[in-house]
Amino acid sequence: MAFEHHDEGHYTVVKIDESRFDASIAEAFKTYVFDLIEEGKSEIVVDLAAVRFMDSSGLGALVAGLKKLSGNGSFSLASAQPAVKDLFDLTSMDKLFKLHDSVDEAVKGD
Amino acid sequence: MNILIVEDARDQRLMLSVVLKKQGHKVLEAENGKEALAILQEHQEVRIIISDWMMPEMDGLELLKETRKSDLGRYIYFILLTGNTDHEAVVEGMNHGADDFLAKPVNFDELAARLKAGIRIIELEKQLEQQKQQLVQAIETVEKDLESAAKAQEVLLAQPATIQHVSFDWFFKPSKILGGDMFGYQAIDGETLSFYQLDVAGHGIPSALFSFTLNNILSESSGRGSIVKEKSDQEPFYKVRAPEKVLASLNKRFQVTPESMLYFTIAYGHINSRSGEVTVSQAGHPPPLWIRREKASVEPVAGGGVPIGMMPDMDYTSCTLQFQPGDRLFLYSDGVTECENTEGEQFGESRLLQCLMDTLNDDLKSVIDQVEKNVRDWSELDRFDDDVTYLLLEWKP
Numbered sequence: 001m002a003f004e005h006h007d008e009g010h011y012t013v014v015k016i017d018e019s020r021f022d023a024s025i026a027e028a029f030k031t032y033v034f035d036l037i038e039e040g041k042s043e044i045v046v047d048l049a050a051v052r053f054m055d056s057s058g059l060g061a062l063v064a065g066l067k068k069l070s071g072n073g074s075f076s077l078a079s080a081q082p083a084v085k086d087l088f089d090l091t092s093m094d095k096l097f098k099l100h101d102s103v104d105e106a107v108k109g110d
Numbered sequence: 111m112n113i114l115i116v117e118d119a120r121d122q123r124l125m126l127s128v129v130l131k132k133q134g135h136k137v138l139e140a141e142n143g144k145e146a147l148a149i150l151q152e153h154q155e156v157r158i159i160i161s162d163w164m165m166p167e168m169d170g171l172e173l174l175k176e177t178r179k180s181d182l183g184r185y186i187y188f189i190l191l192t193g194n195t196d197h198e199a200v201v202e203g204m205n206h207g208a209d210d211f212l213a214k215p216v217n218f219d220e221l222a223a224r225l226k227a228g229i230r231i232i233e234l235e236k237q238l239e240q241q242k243q244q245l246v247q248a249i250e251t252v253e254k255d256l257e258s259a260a261k262a263q264e265v266l267l268a269q270p271a272t273i274q275h276v277s278f279d280w281f282f283k284p285s286k287i288l289g290g291d292m293f294g295y296q297a298i299d300g301e302t303l304s305f306y307q308l309d310v311a312g313h314g315i316p317s318a319l320f321s322f323t324l325n326n327i328l329s330e331s332s333g334r335g336s337i338v339k340e341k342s343d344q345e346p347f348y349k350v351r352a353p354e355k356v357l358a359s360l361n362k363r364f365q366v367t368p369e370s371m372l373y374f375t376i377a378y379g380h381i382n383s384r385s386g387e388v389t390v391s392q393a394g395h396p397p398p399l400w401i402r403r404e405k406a407s408v409e410p411v412a413g414g415g416v417p418i419g420m421m422p423d424m425d426y427t428s429c430t431l432q433f434q435p436g437d438r439l440f441l442y443s444d445g446v447t448e449c450e451n452t453e454g455e456q457f458g459e460s461r462l463l464q465c466l467m468d469t470l471n472d473d474l475k476s477v478i479d480q481v482e483k484n485v486r487d488w489s490e491l492d493r494f495d496d497d498v499t500y501l502l503l504e505w506k507p
Contacts, residue, residue, distance in 0.1 A: 023312055026371070034368070055448075055496075056311035056417075060371030063420050068368040090444075091375065091394035092416045095424075 003032045008045075011107040012036060013078075015047040021058035021084075029058075033065040042073025045106040049079035054087055066096065074098075078106040111229050112153070114138045116146040116161035116173060117191070126160065129218055133225075143168025147176055150186070157232045158187045158225070160212070163199065171206060178207040185235045187228040191216070256287040256315075263318060266325050268294050270474075274383035276303050279474040280501045281482055283494060290317025290374075291443050291499035292325050301384045302350050304328075304338055307441040307501045308376035309395065311417075320372050327360075328378075353378050353391035354426040357418065361393070361426075366419045373419035377441045379428075386433035386505050391426050393418045396447060396459070400431055401438035401466055408466045410459070411439075438474075438504045440466060445496035446481070449489050457488045474502055 002025050005014045014033060018025055033044065044065065051058075066075045076098040080088065088094045100106035113135050117123040127137045138153060140146035142165045150156055159177070163170040170190055177186050189210045190203045200211055209231070210224050263284075270279040278295050290310035298304050306328055310317040330336045337359055339348045351359075356378055366373050377398050379390035390398055394417030397410035415426040431439075442462070449457045465484045469477045481500065486492075 030371070056309070056373075056375070056444075057371065059417075060311050060366070060373060063366065063373070064368045064371055067366070090396065090414070092414045093394070093420070095416055096421055 003029060005032075005036060008103070008107045011043045011045050012041040013045045013047055013103055013107065015049075016051055019050060019052040021048070021051045021054040021061075023055065023057040026057035026061040030061045030064050033061075034068055037065070037068050037073075042069060044069070044073070044075045045100070045103060046075075046077050047079055047103050048077055048081070048084055049103075051084055052081055054084050059087070059091065059093060062097065063093075076100060076106055078103045111158055111225070111232070112136045112138070112155040113158045113160060113225075114140060114146060114149055114153075114156045116140045116143065116159060116165070116170065118142055118162065118165040122162075126216065126221075129221070130225075133222060135225075142166055143170065143173030143176070146173055147180075150177065150180075150182060154184070156186070157184065158189070158228050160189045160191065162191045162214075163193065171203065174203065174206050174208055184239075185232070187232055189224060189228065253287070259315075259318065260284070260287045263288060263322065266292075266322065268296070271295075273297050273303055274301070275505060275507045276381055276383050277474055277504045277506065278305070278501065279478050281478050281499065283498045284318075285445070285494045285497050286314055288315060288318035289497035289499075290314070290321050291445070291497040292321040293441070293499060293501045294325060294329055295501070295503065296329060296331060298331050298338055298350050298380070301382055303381050303383055304331075304350075304379070305381070305439075305441070305501065305503060306376055306378040307395070307443065307499060308374050308378075309443040309445075309497065309499070310374040311371060316372060320374070324360075324374065350380065352428065353380060353389050354428040357391050357393050357415065357426040358424065361418045361424050362422070364419045365422055373417045375417045375444075379439070381433070381439075381503070381505060383505070383507070386435070386437070386507065388431040388433055388439060388505075389428050390431070390439070391415070391428035393424075393426060394420075396442055396444050398442075399440040399463065399466060401440060401470065402434065403436035403438070403470060404434050406467075406470060408440075408463045410463075433505045435505065435507055438477075438502060440500060440502050442500035443497060445494060445498040446485060446500055448496060449485050449494060449498065451488050452490055457485055461488070474504055477502055 002018050005012055069075055078100040079102055115126050118141050123139055130137050138149055140149055144167045161170040187209050190208045191212050191214050192199050293307040295305035310320045327337055331338055340351045342349045375394035377392045377395040381388045390411050393415045400409045400411055411429050413427050413429040416424050447457055447459050465481055469480050
């Protein structure tokens with residue numbers, strides 16, 4: 001299974017268990033997160049610790065999740081590796097997502 | 111059905127032959143395995159073999175092995191005749207690919223029933239083969255269509271040219287037949303040229319179609335709907351729209367829905383062909399590289415914004431550079447820097463910068479070729495995993 005999730009407080013932590021977050025799993029991730037949102041989960045933290053490489057399709061899937069919430073909740077990211085951070089930097093996506101150093105920090109609350 | 115009987119005992123062979131012919135089958139006969147193999151090669155229509163086990167020259171089991179080994183272009187349904195209910199023989203026969211068994215002496219009702227089962231299998235196999243052929247043809251049609259679409263895409267690409275003292279050259283290589291990268295340049299008025307290079311997320315047909323649309327929109331420089339100009343109260347009643355405003359209006363126009371993930375990154379800019387002033391605005395794109403001849407340096411152009419389509423109401427900024435004669439700007443898609451070698455290491459910006467430094471005094475075409483060579487040498491593959499595109503311009507007043 002490429003993805004799994006568990007609840008921490010009122011947060012839902014979604015872990016991506018793949019080293020490449022690209023076109024081959026982007027669609028599946030989107031479906032996975034959409035299902036969670038449709039079940040009523042609205043505080044989502046995506047754990048990127050295992051992801052070594054992300055491409056534009058991966059980014060697109062994250063944005064799709066963010067847009068699906070359409071402002072009713074939060075969608076943040078945790079534990080991004082340097083290469084993934086670079087991608088967020090390059091694409092200025094850090095303007096759209098909160099990047100946390102760890103899942104613990106992400107679920108500590110606002 | 112065309113059936114081959116392999117049996118060394120002449121009377122047995124004849125009897126089987128007569129019975130099968132009566133049931134309406136076409137029958138060929140062989141005395142041993144060797145003869146049978148020759149007949150199989152020659153008569154493509156044979157689909158079922160009924161073979162005795164013990165025979166001189168080549169026995170039934172050997173014939174079975176040879177049949178399964180050779181590439182006959184069709185499945186042969188193989189029925190082995192066994193002397194008695196010898197379980198070990200049955201197991202050995204099955205292990206070597208026998209489809210069915212018939213005990214001797216042959217009961218003809220049972221033979222007819224077992225043949226029926228065989229014929230069902232052969233018919234299924236024929237259907238599968240036909241469906242496979244149809245699929246192969248369908249794929250060929252799709253690929254032909256894609257190739258003509260790729261030709262259409264090539265026609266859209268601007269040709270290397272010098273416009274108002276600004277020279278342009280480029281490299282464009284989709285990873286599949288069609289790509290989601292695009293670029294262009296044109297004169298907007300007597301002293302302003304626009305240029306861009308963009309990369310639609312993903313590759314393949316949806317991305318390519320979107321890149322076609324964007325090319326149309328960005329190359330429309332006259333008329334009321336043009337995105338590169340805006341209205342003005344004074345003569346000539348238009349002014350060139352600033353790059354950051356062009357990006358903001360593209361972003362307004364193309365918002366992705368949660369269901370579609372088609373967004374794009376772009377570097378878009380203007381160059382004033384008289385003054386050499388360059389203005390560049392970016393949306394999630396790799397920073398263009400400013401190649402400064404006199405200073406002998408290559409510098410990434412700062413600034414950046416969110417890719418187009420990600421979020422509504424994004425502001426974009428632009429960066430202004432004062433070119434000296436001979437200065438160049440290199441715009442590229444991430445397929446260049448993210449190209450991986452066999453160890454999974456990316457080509458990266460620093461190698462690209464070095465390559466541009468090394469070719470500081472070469473002409474545009476040589477720079478284009480040299481970058482391609484470096485990236486290809488890096489990847490060691492004859493294809494790229496992502497679309498690879500770059501655009502180089504030079505100001506020489």
